[in-house]
Amino acid sequence: MSLAVIILAAGKGVRMNSELPKVLHPILKKPMLRYVLDAADGVGPERVVLVLGHGSKLIKNAVSDYPVETVIQQPQLGTGHAVLCCEDVLRDFSGDILILSGDVPSVSVTTLRKFTDSHVKCGADVSFVSAVLDDPGGYGRVIRDSEENVLRIVEERDANSNERKQSEVNAGIYCVRSSFLWDALSGLDTENNQGEYYLPGIVNLCVSRGRGLQAFTLGDIKEVSGVNTREQLTQAERTVRRAINRRHMENGVTIIDPETTYISDFASIGRDTTVYPNTYIYGETSIGEGCSLGPSVYIENSRIGNNVKIKFSSYLVQCEAEDGVVMGPFCHLRPEARIEKGAKIGNFVEIKKSRIGTGSKVPHLSYVGDADIGKGVNIGAGTITCNYDGLNKHVTVVEDGAFVGSDTMLVAPIKVGEGATTAAGSTITKDVSPGSLAIERAGQKEIAGWAERKRARERKS
Ligand code: UD1
Ligand code: CA
Secondary structure (H helix, E strand, C coil): CCEEEEEECCCCCCHHHHCHHHHHECCCCCCCCHHHHHHHCCCCCCCCEEEECHHHHHHHHHCCCCCCCEEEEECCCCCHHHHHHCCHHCCCCCCCEEECCCCCCCCCHHHHHHHHHHHHHHCCCCCEEEEECCCCCCEEEEEEEECCCCEEEHHHHHCCCCCCCCCCEEEEEEEEEEEHHHHHHHCCCCCCCCCCCCCCCCHHHHHHCCEEEEEEECCCCHCCCCCCHHHHHHHHHHHHHHHHHHHHCCCCCCECCHHEEEECCCCCEEEEEECCEEEEEEECCCCCCCCCCCCEEECCCCEEEECCEEEEEEEEEEEEEECCCCEEEEEECCCCCCECCCCCCEEEEEEEECCCCCCEEEEECCCCCEEEEECCCCECCCCCCCCCCCCCCCCEECCCCCCEEECCEEEEEEECCCEEEEEECCCCCCCCCCCEEEECCCCCCCCCCCHHHHHHHHHHH
């Protein structure tokens, strides 16, 4: 089928009470509108036209990587008017036009495909998605006659008390033959409570002109719930999140508590990985097989290999951990941390822009920044790379097999040679040659009998 998509996103979103345009409010750290764009992309349209108005610059920036055409609707005279604004750019397009709202983020590609297929199959001029709700408040109601034929859609503000009792609502998703669409839109009026051109009016015109109409009724309304308020944003987030978690579980991931597990829709997780409660996997993160994450772990835009264990309360952003790495509890991996095979990062350790070589250990209370740590290195408790002189960042190199004693200060730029040792408590300011011991601390003195003399003095006074 020949299909174009129009996505409506020009409205202000007054009910969100926000500076941010409604369609940019994030769900799992991804703007709502991007979910709609992805769903639209999934049905394989020839063209996608995005209608913008309020906050158009911000929105354009946020979706600049999508191949869409944009149309500006100014002023915003209603959803019908928004679609009409696309007439110029789509005048040559003769197929069917799928119309979506930027504020209905949970809609799945599967549903949209079924909907558009059914539209083509039944040869309707207009198809629209409806759903039956326990609480239809806020939605346009679908009014049917005694034979269940759709008569019209009436907005809640314009509905009488009887019409408001109808529980079938308009989901705001339409598929329309283009030849009918432009004609019908020019027939809309503003005789309604808001004085706007209402898009559902094309359904009413379809009925009154005796053209083919299809109401495509869904069992699961959650998928087509609109986001007009913060509360509905929370509900939409839950719907999206549950669908993502379900997909991972089907793929062989154990999620102990899906209600407290937050996974972005572009994260990938390998089989037999277990995700413990209160864990966040955001951005383009990939996680290998057989890993154990959490509880309470945050990972964003990172690459995690197979059989990696990330323990309680660890925070990882833009980093990489190879197979068999063990980290946490309470570690902080900042951008460009690269932890090689089988290395160990322990508690209260912060790593930034550093490589930790295969099998090396940074087990306790350390800061490692701008460092290149070789293989089989032991970094003693409390070691710090002093990488910043107040002006510039400097590099620390620790070669393979070195042993850095506890509480060593490595004042960068500095190099600890292969197999070298630094003595505990040393402040290392000069390079250490391979295989040697660097010790930098005052000699230990001993004052015999001091404690006894002190007590005697105290007794006297
Ligand atoms: C709309 C439908 C309602 C349906 C509901 C489903 C109308 C008149 N009503 O109501 O029947 O039950 O969606 O979620 O269409 N927009 C523009 N330009 C405008 C006005 C709106 O682009 O001039 C955009 C908004 O940014 C939004 C979408 O259209 O993305 C829907 O507008 P909104 O005001 O949220 O309509 P609802 O009141 O939810
Ligand atoms: Ca809406």
